[in-house]
Amino acid sequence: MRKPISEIKKINKITIPMDAVKLIIEKLSDDLIWDYDEINGELIILKRPESYVDAFMGLGEEMWKKAGGTKYIDEIRKEWDS
Missing domain, CATH: 2.10.260 (Pemi-like Protein 1; Chain: D)
Structure with missing residues (x-):
């Protein structure tokens, strides 16, 4: 250069x-x-990226595993319904 x-x-x-x-x-x-x-x-x-969906797929996966995954999401949704 x-x-x-x-x-x-x-x-x-x-x-x-x-x-x-x-x-x-x-x-x-x-x-x-x-x-x-x-x-x-x-x-x-x-x-x-050719596809933003493909590029962002799995983003935050480790964060959700640490929080408890789908079990955590289900608990939060139950709180919304209360």
Whole structure:
């Protein structure tokens, strides 16, 4: 890469080195999600999934196991009916 540091100009544009763009496209394709993590102060570039349903399937599974799984959900639902 030529220049690993970029400056944001007054017109709110940034120049990304062509080597970096080529690497991003090679690794992630050209269909991307850009996000900023405010906690860590990092810009995150992700490959856009073909299916968000498939990408998020199983998310939180460990959390529900720790809480008691479907037994926990059934107990909460019973509280709603009370």
